[in-house]
Amino acid sequence: MQSTLDDIIAEVKPLIGQGKVADYIPALAEVPANRLGIAVCTVDGKVFKAGDADELFSIQSISKVLSLTLAINRVGDELWERVGKEPSGLSFNSLVQLEYEKGIPRNPFINAGALVVSDVLQSRLSAPKHRMLELVRGLADDPAVISDKRVARSEYQHSDRNAAIAYLMKSFGNFSNRVEDVLRSYFSYCALKMSCVDLAKTFIYLANQGRPLGWNKPLITPKQTKQINALLVTCGLYDEAGDFAYRVGIPGKSGVGGGIIGVVPGELTVCVWSPELNKSGNSLAGTAALELFTSRLGRSIF
Numbered sequence: 001m002q003s004t005l006d007d008i009i010a011e012v013k014p015l016i017g018q019g020k021v022a023d024y025i026p027a028l029a030e031v032p033a034n035r036l037g038i039a040v041c042t043v044d045g046k047v048f049k050a051g052d053a054d055e056l057f058s059i060q061s062i063s064k065v066l067s068l069t070l071a072i073n074r075v076g077d078e079l080w081e082r083v084g085k086e087p088s089g090l091s092f093n094s095l096v097q098l099e100y101e102k103g104i105p106r107n108p109f110i111n112a113g114a115l116v117v118s119d120v121l122q123s124r125l126s127a128p129k130h131r132m133l134e135l136v137r138g139l140a141d142d143p144a145v146i147s148d149k150r151v152a153r154s155e156y157q158h159s160d161r162n163a164a165i166a167y168l169m170k171s172f173g174n175f176s177n178r179v180e181d182v183l184r185s186y187f188s189y190c191a192l193k194m195s196c197v198d199l200a201k202t203f204i205y206l207a208n209q210g211r212p213l214g215w216n217k218p219l220i221t222p223k224q225t226k227q228i229n230a231l232l233v234t235c236g237l238y239d240e241a242g243d244f245a246y247r248v249g250i251p252g253k254s255g256v257g258g259g260i261i262g263v264v265p266g267e268l269t270v271c272v273w274s275p276e277l278n279k280s281g282n283s284l285a286g287t288a289a290l291e292l293f294t295s296r297l298g299r300s301i302f
């Protein structure tokens with residue numbers, strides 16, 4: 001495993017320069033483009049890493065998996081009355097489908113869906129931002145995980161499109177709380193700062209029937225774990241979910257910070273980070289690294 005990870009980092013490095021670091025907020029635009037890391041965590045808790053696997057980065061939309069997990073945990077199947085389970089085929093922050101589908105987002109991993117999920121958490125939890133922090137600290141087994149206030153504030157100052165999405169859903173009756181409050185929580189989840197190692201450990205519950213590392217009780221049921229992994233395969237990479245399934249072939253979730261997590265059910269989680277993105281907003285070198293990873297180890301689910 002260790003030599004495979006070292007080889008992957010060396011082989012993928014030349015791709016740096018072909019993508020574009022997210023620049024919609026200054027705090028993300030400043031991240032050095034040449035970073036590249038990979039970490040693997042196995043269901044029995046072994047961690048392997050290479051490159052910049054311990055450096056912290058903004059997890060952005062990877063947090064949508066955590067908020068979905070919390071929401072499923074709290075409300076169960078009721079959630080699916082307010083958000084769909086189908087791929088959108090459109091970019092993560094698109095508004096067009098929402099109008100003709102009457103304010104019901106296609107899935108929980110596009111921004112519209114994640115905002116509905118955040119709205120549910122806002123209603124159900126007394127301190128949603130704090131609860132999320134507590135959850136990730138527990139999952140990553142790292143009490144030092146924080147949400148970067150500067151990133152969250154900057155996102156809020158550039159939130160016109162996400163606010164438009166939320167207000168459109170509100171006009172259809174699919175949004176209960178004040179838009180500003182939910183946006184603040186949503187951005188605080190997106191601004192979580194974690195490393196590849198933290199994230200590989202955090203998501204091991206998705207490879208292990210809902211059981212986090214070192215916990216004595218499951219976070220979600222095996223059935224819910226299967227459901228989240230299915231949604232990751234079909235919707236985790238936005239309008240590139242098909243290409244990702246074709247090239248990488250495992251459940252995955254990307255974020256505009258350049259991170260991507262992948263799940264090999266029953267076996268391991270893998271997290272890659274490279275800040276330069278392709279046109280769909282997914283890490284360019286990160287996707288290539290995962291493609292090599294699953295191909296070399298013969299680990300696709302297909």
Ligand SMILES: NC(=O)CC[C@H](N)C(=O)O
Pocket residue numbers: 059060061062092093111155162190254255256257281
């Ligand atoms: N794809 C992403 O990572 C998007 C997250 C970003 N904070 C947004 O809401 O636009």
